[in-house]
Amino acid sequence: MHFRPLLATLLTVVVSSPKGVADAATVHEPRRHPVDVVRGVNLGGLFVLEPWITPSLFSEWELTPLSPVVDEWSYCTVLGKPECMRRLNAHWASWVQESDISTLASMHINTLRIPIGYWALAPDLSEPYVQGQIPYLRRILDWAAAYNLRVILNLHGVPGSQNGFDNSGQRGEISWAKRPSDIRQSLDSLAVLARIANEHRSVAAIQAVNEPANWGVPKGVITQYYLQAYQLVKSMAPRITLVFHDAFLPVSEWSELVPANMTGSYLDTHIYHVFSEDSLRLTYDSHLSKACADGEKLKQFNNRSPTICGEFSLATTDCARWLNGFQRGARWDGTYLTTKSVLPGSTCAGQEDLSTWNVERRMFMRNFAMAQLQAYEKANGWIFWNFKTENADSWNYIKLAQAGIIPNPPVGSAFDICPA
Secondary structure, eight states: OOOSOTTTSOEEOOOOOOOSOTTOSSOOOOOOOEEOSEEEEEOTTSSSOOTTTSGGGTGGGTTSTTOSOSSHHHHHHHHOHHHHHHHHHHHHHHSSOHHHHHHHHHTTOOEEEEEEEGGGTSOOTTSSOOOOOHHHHHHHHHHHHHTTOEEEEEEEEOTTOSSSOGGGTOOSOOOTTSSHHHHHHHHHHHHHHHHHHHHOTTEEEEESOSOOOTTTSOHHHHHHHHHHHHHHHHHHOTTOEEEEEOTTSOGGGGTTTTTTTSTTOEEEEEOOSSSSHHHHTOOHHHHHHHHHHHHHHHHHHHTTSOEEEEEOOSOSSSOSTTTTSTTOOOTTTTOSSOSSOSSTTOOOTTTTOGGGOOHHHHHHHHHHHHHHHHHHTTTTEEEESOSOOSSOGGGOHHHHHHTTSSOSSOOGGGOOSSOO
């Protein structure tokens, strides 16, 4: 199973019965059908902690002034390796269950993007991180095979942090690639993923690195790393497609890289409506218009290189608790970066609680979902962030689909929110 340009080559998945899934209650006959567009979800918050996805893991430091714990690095530093291992083993065993994969398959999801950090793959044992993730990863890959889902293995965190976000493992400085060993360790991590891919037919692609920040790592360094990553993955696992992120640059910035140097690779771009005040000020209609316009941009580049929107959500505020970082507030209500709310009187109360949304809000959210799905399918598809969360409902695919806000099946090409 592979990720060659999907509009040109349909993928027919034929898998044998899963092995090594000890807790599977039944044997699932694989569904055999062609797939020609990516319709996926991220399994975020599993192997790379993010406080806003699983706030229960961080709540004990909530009232600690200037908490020393803000990300996975500091989580393990403060707890120490034995206790960190105990807690994370319990988390790895419980956060993604076979029932989640079954539910997603019933919702016509065909792709899982699984974030994982270098510390699980090519660790420096002097660092505070703990290991033990790979058996749980293999369990999910077996479930994916059982339910006929393909997988993108995504190197979500690299040494020194590629963006300074907590979702890289370390919040703060951007230090990746300042030491030659950083690149070597990152490539070593990709080599481990390539070996895993060769052992699991559910793996279709490997992402070189998640969200490298062009303001902290020069584009030339990122480009050279992508070329090295491509050569490594293709030499070790020829059927596997390489996915590369746009580094928060316009997709047109990557025209010279593909297709000549990285044939068959996929470009990944992430589109959110919540991380700037300009986005937060958009009206309902403007959110829909922006989504449709983004789809047109992706469609144009898709003619050059297969392009996916690898992260997006239905959020229109940054009110998910700790979305901007542990103990940080929100731009929306004036509790982060400013003391003035984005709009007069705007509040975070109820923003992330689906049960409080009125009819108008629900209708908009459904239209917003359909607009984004339709838009991103003008390219090669989409991967929603996230499959579930503890309490941020506009980021919770399963809950949104169960509530009828995200349609099932989520066939973007069947919707007519955006102009044809």
